[in-house]
Amino acid sequence: MxxxxxxxxxxxxxxxxxxxxxxxxxxxxxxxxxxxxxxxxxxxxxxxxxxxxxxxxxxxxxxxxxxxxxxxxxxxxxxxxxxxxxxxxxxxxxxxxxxxxxxxxxxxxxxxxxxxxxxxxxxxxxxxxxxxxxxxxNIIPQPQTASFVPQIQTNKIVDIKTVKNKKDLPEIVLVDSRESDRYRGEREPIDKIAGHIPGAVNYPWQEVTDPSGYLLSPVEQRRRWEELATAEEILVYCGSGVTACVNLLSLELAGISKGKLYAGSWSDWISYM
Known part of the structure; x- marks a missing residue:
């Protein structure tokens, strides 16, 4: 694609x-x-x-x-x-x-x-x-002159308070984007505590592409998310808010614009434990 x-x-x-x-x-x-x-x-x-x-x-x-x-x-x-x-x-x-x-x-x-x-x-x-x-x-391009003035889209992000308040609501889905063994708490190579946020379902970010790094088709992306398509909001996290963005990319490719990033992710969640 x-x-x-x-x-x-x-x-x-x-x-x-x-x-x-x-x-x-x-x-x-x-x-x-x-x-x-x-x-x-x-x-x-x-x-x-x-x-x-x-x-x-x-x-x-x-x-x-x-x-x-x-x-x-x-x-x-x-x-x-x-x-x-x-x-x-x-x-x-x-x-x-x-x-x-x-x-x-x-x-x-x-x-x-x-x-x-x-x-x-x-x-x-x-x-x-x-x-x-x-x-x-290996030539580094010269700096340019342009104008980028951010306009923050607050509807694309959630914090720990929002995750705690919403994660168990029936119309909300919380998605853990890490590898399945990290989600299950069997392996944790980076963070001090293993496991996942209670109530989260697991959609590993590597499933968005084939092994060579090419995105699966929009049809395959939609099929991947079909069980969550009726949710009002999909709150997505990973270890630190980086690879969760691959799942948010996948949701957009699937035509599902309900994804929000829990930017702090698991490493923020456990910082309060």
Whole structure:
């Protein structure tokens, strides 16, 4: 699947590499090695793309609460987006990574949260781009001058208080996006406490794509969520509010615009325990 407003194919992006209305953002990152994505970008990236770092750009510093990847300061992120040429509500942003949208979807969701809906992800990511033998470079593009003034969409997010108040209501579904063994509490490689929020159902984020990092078709995305389609709201979380965004991307592809992010996620939830 490709070339919708939500996702573009490598061939589409190749044709728009020099389009002044398109800004490409490299979101590669590794939780195990936080500098790896930046090193990879400096070595080789899609021609003309800029780099935004999960920790430095797409999150704010850790606090006592708020999870491992608190949402970034909207004004700070707006300045960074301006500097890479993103004009609010005008520029098409195309985000990519090489982790099955684990980090590109975070930027995709953040832009929607800031009121900028003109954003897509690159199907297949950087690996798919390389397999197509499309151009890469190590040249870092120059800063740009643009204007990005965020307009926060508060209806796209929930906090711990809202989750506690709503999670057991019959019309509300709480979705845990982590791998099933982490959901069940059998394995916890990152957080201090294993398990899941009581009442949550498990939809692992890796199921949104095939093993090569290509999104399943809209029909398959709809089939994936069919049991939850009648819910009034779907509250989505993961470990720290990053890979949950892959499920929110999936919900949009399925035509279900009821998803909201519990940004602090499990790491915020257990900070109160």
């Amino acid at each position: 490709s070339d919708s407003q939500i996702v573009v194919s490598p061939s589409w992006l190749l044709e728009h590499l020099n389009d002044p209305q398109v800004v490409i953002v490299d979101c590669r990152f590794s939780l195990a090695d936080p500098q790896l994505g930046r090193r990879q970008y400096q070595e080789s990236h899609i021609q003309g793309s800029y780099y935004l770092d999960l920790n430095q750009d797409l999150s704010s510093p850790l606090g006592e609460h708020g999870g491992r990847h608190p949402l970034p300061n909207p004004i700070d992120l707006g300045h960074k987006l301006s500097e890479i040429g993103v004009n609010y509500q005008k520029t098409l942003v195309v985000a990519y990574d090489d982790s099955r949208f684990a980090f590109a979807a975070r930027l995709w969701w953040l832009l929607h949260y800031l009121g900028h809906e003109n954003v897509a992800v690159l199907d297949g990511g950087f690996t798919g781009w390389q397999k197509a033998d499309y151009p890469v470079t």
